[in-house]
Amino acid sequence: MASAQRTVSRSNGAYGRNRTSSASNRARVSGSGSRPRYYVEGNTVRKTAPAEDDRKQPKKMINTARRNRERAKHMSAGYVLFLSAALIVTGIILINYIGLQSDITNSVQHISSLEKQLNDLKLANDEEYSRITSRVNLEEIKRIAIQELGMQYAQEGQIVSFESQSNDYVKQMADIPQ
Numbered sequence: 001m002a003s004a005q006r007t008v009s010r011s012n013g014a015y016g017r018n019r020t021s022s023a024s025n026r027a028r029v030s031g032s033g034s035r036p037r038y039y040v041e042g043n044t045v046r047k048t049a050p051a052e053d054d055r056k057q058p059k060k061m062i063n064t065a066r067r068n069r070e071r072a073k074h075m076s077a078g079y080v081l082f083l084s085a086a087l088i089v090t091g092i093i094l095i096n097y098i099g100l101q102s103d104i105t106n107s108v109q110h111i112s113s114l115e116k117q118l119n120d121l122k123l124a125n126d127e128e129y130s131r132i133t134s135r136v137n138l139e140e141i142k143r144i145a146i147q148e149l150g151m152q153y154a155q156e157g158q159i160v161s162f163e164s165q166s167n168d169y170v171k172q173m174a175d176i177p178q
Helices: 059-073 077-135 138-148
Strands: 004-006 010-012 018-020 026-029
Touching: none
Parallel strands: none
Antiparallel strands: 004 026, 010 018
16 A cells, blocks of 8 residues: 655634645655545535536436427417517506506695695684684673663573474474463
């Protein structure tokens, strides 16, 4: 048997890792016509021969790919017509879809402007109501009703209570009997 002589020198490399020089990675084999083998330390061992699965591709896959390429080269008129019709139908559908989206956007903007207008009118109405109610002097109205028009407060026997079927208001169509 041949004896192998190996020399390995280690030096601290960058960041304190142990590194070996490329010359020290080789193990020399003495003997007749042997080629040098490489010794690599760590997780970077080279593959010496490709796996059998990598070398042989299944013929079925090659034949299928070849048939698919040939089919792609030759398209019949019916197939082209079908694809053209499908493209036209898809285009029409997309144009209608974009039109509907535009209509929806316009409707939302119109509703938004109407809501703003409603809020402005409500605000103006509330301000006008506040202005009117602040001008009304209830004491002046009471004075005019009692002194000038001769109105009086109701006496104890003048108030008549009765039940109504609705909660709205009651119209008196005739005198209430005593």
